[in-house]
Amino acid sequence: MTATFRSSQTVSALDPSKPHIVLVGLSGSGKSTVGALVAQKLGRTFLDFDAEIERREGMPIVQIFGERGEAGFRLLEHKLTEELKDLGNMVLAPGGGWIADASNVSILRPPAVFVYLRVRPETALKRLTGVAGGRPLLNRPDPLGELTKLFEARRGAYQASDHEIGAELLTPQQVTDQIVAKVSGK
Numbered sequence: 117m118t119a120t121f122r123s124s125q126t127v128s129a130l131d132p133s134k135p136h137i138v139l140v141g142l143s144g145s146g147k148s149t150v151g152a153l154v155a156q157k158l159g160r161t162f163l164d165f166d167a168e169i170e171r172r173e174g175m176p177i178v179q180i181f182g183e184r185g186e187a188g189f190r191l192l193e194h195k196l197t198e199e200l201k202d203l204g205n206m207v208l209a210p211g212g213g214w215i216a217d218a219s220n221v222s223i224l225r226p227p228a229v230f231v232y233l234r235v236r237p238e239t240a241l242k243r244l245t246g247v248a249g250g251r252p253l254l255n256r257p258d259p260l261g262e263l264t265k266l267f268e269a270r271r272g273a274y275q276a277s278d279h280e281i282g283a284e285l286l287t288p289q290q291v292t293d294q295i296v297a298k299v300s301g302k
């Protein structure tokens with residue numbers, strides 16, 4: 117199978133002997149911004165799941181949810197995950213709800229290394245101001261209530277990561293430096 121992840125910036129060869137680094141956390145925790153920086157720093161290829169799914173389907177996530185429901189979107193996430201199983205050496209940023217399906221996690225881990233970017237729902241929502249509309253699960257009358265519920269439901273799965281970073285008060289560059297140090301065993 118030839119995998120094409122055209123939304124990603126290919127920097128280095130995919131190498132199954134080097135486990136993927138997977139950034140997990142709520143919407144607004146910084147996965148996409150930090151993921152690109154970590155990939156740059158480590159000379160790896162970065163893949164943002166939502167961007168890749170939008171590219172493949174030719175429509176925004178909101179429209180995918182609208183036309184196929186959340187279940188349709190989750191299926192696309194799962195299929196993309198399967199394509200990544202036998203590859204390696206990438207930095208992956210799946211959407212915040214990807215972790216809720218334990219089968220996604222077990223496709224990649226072991227050997228993938230998971231890093232949880234921890235922020236409170238309040239902070240995550242502040243960061244999403246103006247762009248929360250692109251997140252169908254938050255495009256509701258009480259987005260903070262919704263995000264808090266999602267956080268409570270997913271917290272255990274996020275915390276089962278190999279590394280956890282309190283990303284609340286840090287800049288993307290600081291979070292990046294911490295991740296690079298942790299995954300390099302420094």
Ligand code: S3P
Nearest residue numbers: 142143144166211212213251252
């Ligand atoms: C979702 C998070 C989004 C996106 C979709 C569902 C979730 O990704 O995958 O809107 O269930 O939390 P981000 O975490 O990149 O916002």
